[in-house]
Amino acid sequence: MTKTSAPALLGRHVLSAALAVLFLLPLLWTAWGSISGTGASPDGGIGMNNYARVVDYGAGLWVYAGNTLAVALMTVVGVLIVSSLGGYAFARLPFPGRNVLFIVTLAILMVPYATILIPLYVLLGWLGLQNSLVGLALVMIMLQLPFSLFMMRNSFEALPRELDEAAQMDGCGVVGAFFRVLLRGTVPGLVTVGLYAFLSSWNEFIAPLIFLTDGNSFTLPVAMVSLRTGSLGQVDFGALQAGVIVSAIPCLILFLFLQRYYVRGFTSGALKG
């Protein structure tokens, strides 16, 4: 690397820090807006009235948060089960049709899902899963599958083969080896897969917009966008800001704590070539 002089280093720090502020600004600004001003407190100072109003919006903020959490948890659990079992099969258990299945799963990425939402809408209707959080979670699991399966296959491949053999020598069958020994070795992969599944299903907008028709089953993003549409041409900006902050906080916290697992998603080869 080239050596950097002290003034250049200082300049770099100033620039980096200024950009950091710029990137954080929309979040901080909105957070400030949500607790200050005439909507937040009658005297225009600091108060929590915006939050009180958004809690009572529509079916209630906690109902929306509950729906979102339910979909996210179902997605995470579903993705973990499907991709850990499938990843192990792809890494260690040759079975007929394995290559075809792997390529078809990766093809999910080639087919942008916005274009198959329309038949999915009809299909979920036939299955009785229209307007259902379970149906939505099912679609989210499919969307996460290529990334997750690839990630878990790599995680199992990285385990030493001796581990399988030792476990099976000890009298565990394939199934026993998987649950008692191998799964423990892939915990970092599982955390990464779970984190991506949580973030993307919590934040998903277009699928719940199409699949959920009853206001009581809305997820947070759909509910907040309907709040933005306003009533009688009036948008309650204070409540909107409070609502978006509430929707963003779980993801921000998870993201900050699990950052290195998020970055793993990039470096593990699941994203790059």
Place this chain on the structure above:
Amino acid sequence: MSVSSIKPLVSVKTRLPRSRRVSSRTRSIRRAGLLFASPTIAVVSVVFLLPLVLLVWMAFNDWPLIGASSPNWGANFAAISDPFFLDALVFTLKYTVITTVILSVVALGLALLVQQSRPGTALYRTAYFIPAAVGLASSGLFFYSLYTSPESGLNRVVGALGFDSVNWLSTPDAALWSTITLVVWRFAGFYMLILLTGLQSIPDEVYEASRVDGAGWWRTLISVTLPLLRPSIALMLILSVTGSVLAFEQFYVLTSGGPDNSTVTVVNALYRKAFIQFDLGTAAALSLVVLAFLLVLNMVQFALLRRDNTA
């Protein structure tokens, strides 16, 4: 856009035993393989392959939202020449080109800025990619209130500085650039991370050699760093192009396609066709067209990416 995105089609090289007499152990492994893969098979067939087949079938049917459908063969495809759809297509391509160029430049700048581990860089990196944790729809709402809230929006600052209020979303150009600002904020850090992964795989010796040869910073960037970064750049371009062609949330939330339908994207047009005009058949036909277009685009880009990898 889902966060996960494009992975290479890696061929799984495993040979099944060719001999007739398959040992009982091999058979039990195969059985276990099928058992372990069965959830994947179920999800892929029911939620992916089946809808794909249904999409093709719907495209050739008159398919109202409620009521019986009936085949009308190619009639749905006539909607391709609908000016509303064509305008959306042109706008989407324009948006895709502008967004991809700006995002790439910003992401590269950020990556170069925080490339080396110095005190503080970890914090900067986190600040740049933290918007990736916020959903696109929520990001849209953050910016919507910044652009339009009278009490706590940008115009408060603009006014305090003595300027007239800016109408951030009320002309086609303003709406486009305001949306691009949102998208750059949301995705620049994410793409920076992709480029950083690539930058970190360039060995220090290469930079040393370049320095010994007397190349300056700019020269090193152009003739050493960028060429070696090609696989990461290609990946970033694929993700950005695909994501932008399928743009929906950012415009739905921020501009609602306005003003005067000037910011209606292709997916937005499909959505209106299906769920506002209740014409699922036509929407399916148009989806099929978009699908074919993106498939070709992706294949071309995949081919480029693969070549870059082996080069």
